[in-house]
Amino acid sequence: MLKGFRLFACCLVALTLSACASGVKFTVMNPSTMPKDQDSGRIFFYRTTVLGAALQPDINLNGTKVGNAVAQGFFYVDRPAGNYEVVTSTEVDRKVTFVLEKGQTRFVRFSVSMGFFVGHVYGELVDSADGLEEIKECKYTGASDVPK
Numbered sequence: 001m002l003k004g005f006r007l008f009a010c011c012l013v014a015l016t017l018s019a020c021a022s023g024v025k026f027t028v029m030n031p032s033t034m035p036k037d038q039d040s041g042r043i044f045f046y047r048t049t050v051l052g053a054a055l056q057p058d059i060n061l062n063g064t065k066v067g068n069a070v071a072q073g074f075f076y077v078d079r080p081a082g083n084y085e086v087v088t089s090t091e092v093d094r095k096v097t098f099v100l101e102k103g104q105t106r107f108v109r110f111s112v113s114m115g116f117f118v119g120h121v122y123g124e125l126v127d128s129a130d131g132l133e134e135i136k137e138c139k140y141t142g143a144s145d146v147p148k
């Protein structure tokens with residue numbers, strides 16, 4: 001009985017760790033927070049916690065998939081100034097909307113809450129100072145050249 005529990009616990013730990021981001025740390029990569037094009041803004045997407053690591057829903061920006069909400073991961077996209085809606089879907093759609101201005105950097109943090117059947121991954125806009133502090137230990141999970 002104890003042997004079976006140990007095997008289950010080891011499998012659970014391995015599954016959780018394999019679901020976490022495995023790229024280069026933000027502090028090592030040290031990406032610019034400013035977009036390449038001065039007429040655009042930069043949006044960072046990140047998820048700091050391991051809770052619900054197996055949940056990695058698509059992140060849609062104005063209806064286009066730009067990445068996944070990976071535990072302890074981050075990525076960014078540059079977009080023209082305008083209105084944006086970020087949507088993640090598990091049991092339900094979770095949305096966050098904001099305005100991006102020229103030369104502005106926005107941070108969208110993803111968290112997990114409990115749902116009826118599965119957890120819900122939801123985004124929330126955070127200010128730049130908090131975003132820069134929280135994203136430090138996250139690892140890069142995507143390309144910054146996602147189609148617009």
